[in-house]
Amino acid sequence: MAGAVSLVIALDVGGTNIRGELVDPAGTVHAASHEPTAGSDGDATLDAIERVCRALLVEAGDRPVEAVGLAVPGVVDSRTGVVLLAGNLGWRDTAVADILGHRLGIPVLLHHDVNCAGLAERELGAGRGVDDMLAVFIGTGIAASLTVGGVAVGGGTNQAGELGHVVIRENGIECPCGQRGCLERYCSASSIGIAYAAATGRDAATSLEVVQALGSDPLADAVWDEAITALALGILGAITLLGTERIVLGGGLAAAGDKLVGPLRAKLEATVRVATVPEIVVAELGQRAGVIGAALATWKRLSDD
Ligand SMILES: [Zn+2]
Numbered sequence: 001m002a003g004a005v006s007l008v009i010a011l012d013v014g015g016t017n018i019r020g021e022l023v024d025p026a027g028t029v030h031a032a033s034h035e036p037t038a039g040s041d042g043d044a045t046l047d048a049i050e051r052v053c054r055a056l057l058v059e060a061g062d063r064p065v066e067a068v069g070l071a072v073p074g075v076v077d078s079r080t081g082v083v084l085l086a087g088n089l090g091w092r093d094t095a096v097a098d099i100l101g102h103r104l105g106i107p108v109l110l111h112h113d114v115n116c117a118g119l120a121e122r123e124l125g126a127g128r129g130v131d132d133m134l135a136v137f138i139g140t141g142i143a144a145s146l147t148v149g150g151v152a153v154g155g156g157t158n159q160a161g162e163l164g165h166v167v168i169r170e171n172g173i174e175c176p177c178g179q180r181g182c183l184e185r186y187c188s189a190s191s192i193g194i195a196y197a198a199a200t201g202r203d204a205a206t207s208l209e210v211v212q213a214l215g216s217d218p219l220a221d222a223v224w225d226e227a228i229t230a231l232a233l234g235i236l237g238a239i240t241l242l243g244t245e246r247i248v249l250g251g252g253l254a255a256a257g258d259k260l261v262g263p264l265r266a267k268l269e270a271t272v273r274v275a276t277v278p279e280i281v282v283a284e285l286g287q288r289a290g291v292i293g294a295a296l297a298t299w300k301r302l303s304d305d
Contacts, residue, residue, distance in 0.1 A: 008298045009056050009068040009106075011049060012113060012290030013037065015088055015140070019288075020052040022059055023295040027124070031059035042090030046099060053104055067107045068100065069298025071116040071290045077158060081110045109301050114161060116293025117250060117285075118145020119152060123296060125284035126248045134244045135283065136163060136235070137251035142184040148242055164188065168233040186230035189253045195223045211256045225263070232267035239268075240275040250283030257282055 007030060011020045015037060022031040033055040038044035053068055074086030081097025083089075101108040118135035121127040122145075127135060131150040137143055142164030146153040153160050164184030165177050172181025173191075185191050189207040197205040199219045213220035238244065249260060261280050268277045285292055 006064050006066050007060055008066050008295060008302070009053055010071075010291050010295035010298060011052060011068065012071045012116070012294055013045070013049065013073070013089060014113075014287075014290065015073070018048055018052050019291050020056055021291050021295065022056045022065075025299055027292070027295065030063075031056055033059075037089070040088060040090040042092075042094060045089045045091070046096070049100060050103055053100070053106075057104075065106055066302055067109055067298055068104065069109045069111060069294045069301075070096065070100070071111045071113040071294040071297075072096070073113045075159065076110055076112045078110050078112065078154075079158070081108065083110065109298050111294055111297045112158075113290050114143040115145050115152060115154070116291075116297055117283075117289035118147070118161075118248075118293070119296050120285050120289045120293035121145075121248050121250065121283050122147055122152075124292065125289065126281045127246060130245045130279075132243055132245045133248060134235070134238055134242065134246075134278075135248040135250060137283075138188060138231075138249065138253035139251040140188060140190050142188050142234075142251075144238070146238075146242065163234055163238065166234045166237060168230050183230055183234040187227040187234075187253075189251070192223060192227050192253075195226065196220060199223055207253060207256075211259055214259055224259075228260070228263045228267055232264055232271060235264075236268065236271055236275075239272075239278055243275070244278045246279040246281065248281055248283050250285075250289065254282050 005024050007022050007024055010023050018035045020033045021029045033052050035048045035052050038048045075084040083091040083094045083096050085092050097108040097110045121135050127133045133147040135145040144161045144163040146161050165182045167181045168183050169181035173185040174180050175182040175185050192207040192210055193205045196210045210220045210223055265280050
């Protein structure tokens with residue numbers, strides 16, 4: 001067959017790296033390129049994304065590139081292609097899809113990064129084989145991707161899944177979102193580090209140090225227990241509402257593996273009386289989940305149009 005395979009450019013714009021791949025409809029990666037994220041200068045971020053795209057367009061050669069699919073963290077309107085807020089990237093009410101589409105001469109489709117990662121885990125990773133899944137990504141913050149009855153749920157506002165901002169404690173720790181007592185103030189990787197630093201009287205600490213000290217430092221055990229208790233409360237609300245069959249845990253904190261899964265399962269088993277405790281597993285696709293999901297979501301949108 002004479003070089004007729006169509007391709008898309010899938011990009012995951014992360015906190016430290018812009019990861020781009022040239023992908024065919026079967027998911028085969030034909031080339032990859034990356035750039036460091038440009039910080040909070042929105043124009044520099046657009047320039048860096050454009051460079052990754054142009055490098056991949058050169059790799060595509062004569063093969064047609066149908067679209068660029070961009071997975072972005074923050075508040076994203078995937079229908080209009082506008083990023084309402086991505087503070088770490090320097091975008092606010094920025095028409096990213098139009099700007100890049102104009103520069104590159106190719107349609108640009110915008111996706112939410114957590115929805116992309118959840119889609120990838122559901123189709124190709126740890127979520128395979130179930131129709132009711134909650135993929136929970138725990139890193140600097142916490143966000144979830146919801147699948148109900150085999151369908152990804154975006155909600156009427158397209159902002160479903162903000163598990164990190166579910167309030168689990170009245171009058172709790174203040175959150176930058178403006179609420180108090182949000183889950184992510186207790187169980188994100190960064191919050192666990194802050195709690196351990198406070199408990200030990202140090203200037204700073206990381207969640208990795210807490211995980212490594214489990215079983216040997218009672219302060220680490222206490223910080224971890226409080227974090228898992230908070231996470232179980234947030235998840236309890238979600239699974240009771242949704243009838244979730246499987247929870248897939250991803251993001252940096254999921255590297256704790258059984259030290260996270262075991263206590264979370266125990267907390268839920270001790271608490272849940274109405275819902276059924278779902279299977280709890282660790283995500284399989286790691287850091288590539290976002291870019292894999294961006295390709296999947298882009299091919300889906302192209303076939304829907
Ligand atoms: Zn919040």
